[in-house]
Amino acid sequence: METFIQLVYFVTAFLFILGLKQMSHPATAKRGIVWAGYAMLAATIVTFAWPGLGNFFLIIVGILVGGGAAWVIAKKVAMTDMPQMVAIYNGMGGGAAGAIAAVELLRHSAGQGEMTTGLLVLALLGGLIGAVSFSGSMVAFAKLQGLVNSRAVTFPFQQPINMAVLAVSVLFALAYLFGAQGTGVVLWFFVLALLFGVLMTIPIGGGDMPVVISLYNAFTGLAVGFEGFAIGNPAMIIAGTVVGAAGTLLTILMAKAMNRSLYSVLFGAFGAVEQEGGEIKGSLKPMEPEDAASLMAFANKVIIVPGYGMAVAQAQQKVKELMEELEKRGVEVKFAIHPVAGRMPGHMNVLLAEAGIPYEKLFDLDEINPEFETADVALVIGANDVVNPAARREGSPLYGMPILDVDKAKQVFVLKRGRGKGFAGIENELFYADNTNMVYGDASETLNKMVQALKNL
Structure with missing residues (x-):
């Protein structure tokens, strides 16, 4: 049975890549999405046969609730709200990867699962990136939806504070890696990672939002790929790698289209500028x-x-x-x-x-x-x-x-x-x-x- 599962995962990977290729042109994009969707469905179904898998009731409930909500939202969401939907779905993917990491780390702490040091590193990396993607995408969604001000939010010593939050989160990860494997360490690691995602996104103005959406798409893919390695799931590894690579390339292309470096997008507070100096010449001329x-x-x-x-x-x-x-x-x-x-x-x-x-x-x-x-x-x-x-x-x-x-x-x-x-x-x-x-x-x-x-x- 395990051989059959791996075969389905291989076919899934092939269809993911083929689907992504089809999405590169508007005329074939719909076909690519359908192929990738069927591939994901096949991978999900065959995973139920994974040796030792349990909690089927909870898994089925989760699929029905999540899939049902996504179906209804996708049917009702207006095209004008598509960016918000993409942002929040990016975040959900990162949040799922972070949740997998949290479960695996807590199981390891309780002595219920053996993981090598290398796999622990991958789980921690996936958890960190996934948490940042989740909270950052939620802020991007709130800005796009108009729930909060879309302008950049800045305050004194912002970047040093952001880096300090990230550094402390990494320190908790290192502490876990070198033996301090308690629940409190895992909790603070994720709380600080989530906080960093918020702090990282609030200084980004609306003008850079296309780049931010692409960046968090890449983050989600990387997080899923790392967690796939950590738990030994080839489908997650392949899907995460493909999404991460595509998101990264798209982020670079978007930044190039704006003639801005990724550093200036993340740390430049572009949207904070209300108006440049100098006087605008001419006048507005209305026409019917x-x-x-x-x-x-x-x-x-x-x-x-x-x-x-x-x-x-x-x-x-x-x-x-x-x-x-x-x-x-x-x-x-x-x-x-x-x-x-x-x-x-x-x-x-x-x-x-x-x-x-x-x-x-x-x-x-x-x-x-x-x-x-x-x-x-x-x-x-x-x-x-x-x-x-x-x-x-x-x-x-x-x-x-x-x-x-x-x-x-x-x-x-x-x-x-x-x-x-x-x-x-x-x-x-x-x-x-x-x-x-x-x-x-x-x-x-x-x-x-x-x-x-x-x-x-």
């Missing part, structure tokens, strides 16, 4: 949706730049209708997708795919930037920081961040609910440019007015 639609109707090329405002208004279907009306008039329509637009990696791609917009119309930053100079109109829907020309100027908190060159289009229309700043808390110079007009209002309602205006022309 119908007037903007009339100008787009006679354009040759329109580039649409979606942002979080589109997600909040759930306006992706209206965007598709606008695209179709423009194309009926012979207008070339393309979509410019910034790597960190929205609140998580790939946020805009998911929303536009949900509306049925063809994948070939979506272009990333490097592909689309050279085309803005030849665009008659750039339509910005709720995007802010990723189109801010201030990123090109030294002295700006955004300096060096790659942006979409929206300001180089002949005419720019910005759909925005109000006059507030972006998620990073920085004024957008694009809004004051001579070639920019502001179209105020809910994105869905504004786009609907544009579509109707085009139909009536």
Whole structure:
């Protein structure tokens, strides 16, 4: 039976890797998710046959409660809340790894399980990383959900205090490793690890949230992988390694897309900056949706730049209708997708795919930037920081961040609910440019007015 279990785990690993490969392209992403899901189901079922496994009733209850809750939440959660869901699920994975570590360490303390020094080290590492991922993800969720202020929270001697908390947690881990294997040592080890996760996340502002989500995804994968080694479960080892590697690569790509080092994300308190020095030149120039639609109707090329405002208004279907009306008039329509637009990696791609917009119309930053100079109109829907020309100027908190060159289009229309700043808390110079007009209002309602205006022309 054990040979059969290992064979199923091997097939599971193969499907995990194949599924991850399928997820690399929007056209095959759904298929990859389904394959990985079936693989996880097979691994879970076959684990019930593991020699010596007990407590079946509790395991089944846990699966039913957790799986049932996840099913209901996934069905009901709005696309605008997807980043929060990803954050909290990341945290749950890290919390599960931490819980496994706690159980194994307490069993070892009570003399109920023998573990080598190497396995103890892996269990402690998995417990530390998993606890940090859990509490950090909960803070990220609270910021994204608006339960707490999304701005960076700073206080005097913050980094030394954070490092002290982490150091003491590591000291408790070392104490356990060298013989002080009491319940109190395990408890304080986890309490301090959880506290460090909170302290590590509160100074991270909203502008860096896509990187944070990716980072905690990597943390969760590493924690699961370490615990898999500690308890000898190949499925956990493989799943954790794949998730950890993918999360790490994604974190690096996200940080690169913002031209920021991982160190500056974690310790720079980027979101604490409310506004740079200097005076913004120009003025805000409002325009009615119908007037903007009339100008787009006679354009040759329109580039649409979606942002979080589109997600909040759930306006992706209206965007598709606008695209179709423009194309009926012979207008070339393309979509410019910034790597960190929205609140998580790939946020805009998911929303536009949900509306049925063809994948070939979506272009990333490097592909689309050279085309803005030849665009008659750039339509910005709720995007802010990723189109801010201030990123090109030294002295700006955004300096060096790659942006979409929206300001180089002949005419720019910005759909925005109000006059507030972006998620990073920085004024957008694009809004004051001579070639920019502001179209105020809910994105869905504004786009609907544009579509109707085009139909009536």
